[in-house]
Amino acid sequence: MTQGIEAQVLRPYKYGFVTDIESDAVPPGLSEDVIRLISQKKGEPAWMLEWRLRAFRQWLAMKEPHWSNVTYGPVDYQAISYYSAPKQKATVESLDQVDPKLLETFEKLGIPLAEQQRLAGVAVDAVFDSVSVATTFRETLAKQGVIFCSISEAIRTYPELVRTYLGSVVPHNDNFFAALNSAVFTDGSFAYIPKGVRCPLELSTYFRINASSTGQFERTLIVADAGSYVSYLEGCSAPMRDENQLHAAVVELVALDDAQIKYSTIQNWYPGDEAGRGGIYNFVTKRGKCLGRNSKISWTQVETGSAITWKYPGCILQGDHSVGEFYSVAVTNNRQQADTGTKMIHLGRNTRSTIVSKGISAGRGQNTYRGLVKILKGASHARNYSQCDSMLIGDQCGAHTFPYIDVRNSTAIMEHEASTSKIGEDQIFYCKQRGLSAEDAVSMIVNGFCREVFKELPMEFAVEAQRLLGISLEGSVG
């Protein structure tokens, strides 16, 4: 069985197909002209272009960060095409006008866009390469005053809202990748939940990279007005390619008084093959701001894909009594590397944060948890609870934990727990002795390990997450 534990027979990535569709792409390279072109293609107002150019000029002076615990070759930012859109009508009035090939693509991914086929209670914005191709259930949502559309459309249709909040959580010059995103972002989702409205559907965005030599730079902005609630889910996948593709997204969440945002991610970008060829570089900045009193933002992520993951979804707890949560499962198999965690910045009084991180490493995967909990001077009686658990499968992988704690108010209460465990032969043998196969045993042990996170996911997605985990660890234990 020892050989079995080390055997690495990863099942082929299920979503690795390519859609043969004509696309309108900008030639590789990045310059002010390219940014002007993108802005023009999207029919943006002048202020938006100015914002992009400001970000670009600052980005030029910034250096790619290399403090994370991952290694990769240099990224040639001039070799990437920053805009690729499937050729179709500029604006689509209904699904009938969407290219059938696109509908078929999402169907294959398990995301049928026809509304009657959708999971009950989920509205989807589908983003293909650089553009949003369809947003479902818009009318149902509109009845409650909920706005859910692509960010490009929001910039044109709701410029005041976008101008107020875009960059208010992740400034255009926040970091190297966020600045790059601010300069070139092409699409993404926008949601606004009005005062006192409990969003009647789960909102969801599905991101698909299709074209080669492109990057995906989406930008998502969600604003929950006072007393509102929204649950949002993000999913993604990409074809199998030998090249590394860059995904540098920015997500901003804003919760006003008593508002609540629950943001769940199932990240399944192509992870590369067992030798480490290809795969997505997932360099993402996600941050939420609990601006109002009693507001709450929860991040739940299940990260099974990408060659390299660099992301720290965090919360700025500005409003008094606001709450931030981070629940994460990150899996690295084969040659995958992940450096992920969260930042909880406590500004307001009686703010609370919870961090539950589960890292699973198999094969030669390297999994790092990196988290910052910062309690500022004015944040009296702030509380944080952190729990970081790592699980190792086999003996060639690694788990690393870097918790940073910075407390400037003596009334704070901090708790930190950490554990590292190994799926041992004894555990698997025990399950086998009860009649379970090795695969069922591993899946059971891993799912049990992740349970605290899975229970935070909306029901359908918890099932999806468990399944995905099974696939991404398949063959890692015999």
Next chain:
Amino acid sequence: MTGPLLQVRGLHAEVEGREILRGIDLEVRAGEVHAIMGPNGSGKSTLAQVLAGHPAYAVTAGSVRFRDQDLLALKPEERARAGLFLAFQYPVAIRGITNAYFLRAALNAVRQARGEEPLGPVEFMDALADKVKLIGWDDSYLQRSVNEGFSGGEKKRNEILQLAVLEPALAVLDETDSGLDIDALKTVAGAVVELRRPDNATLLITHYHRILAHVAPDWVHVLAAGRIVKSGRRELALELEERGYDWLREEAAV
């Protein structure tokens, strides 16, 4: 089936190149309880692990037939599904998986092998009620993670609960009695007696005589240095209790 349930012949096994079992011969028939006793390091637990197919042990010679099958040719999970159950000396914990879920998964794996329909959660809970009572528990244990935070005694009871649910043809109890207080010992022994049937058998590995006062064995075997050096009826256990093992070692050395 006419022959013995379990037939072990000339079994040799080693771990990390060290020979532990040096020629075990043993026959267990349906309806019987056999006690295996012996000093520390005599190979009792190794025998249990080898029968269950633990990968750390290598069989170097001999044969084992179980229900007319070549046991050694089966994978551990196949042995379990064929009706061999090992109550572990040190049961492992599985975090985040409830006892109820684990038991049902195990039972359904075994049922499937027997060609029976899997049980749904509701039917399963019904079937479980009596078994839980048998070991003196209430339902709260079913919602706890498998063995997580369980005391030594609770883990042993949990093994017996699994035994009661899976209803194997042969139960190998590896020092299930050690670490139990008197009341727990009575409950566990009572459950083992309760589960006896004409078509199943128990191999009771133990250090002490005390469980044998509750579970009357048909046969007692003494294991020393990897061999069965003496077999007898129940009285042998009493003799061991009085005289210890040294006299047997001397006898065996002659």
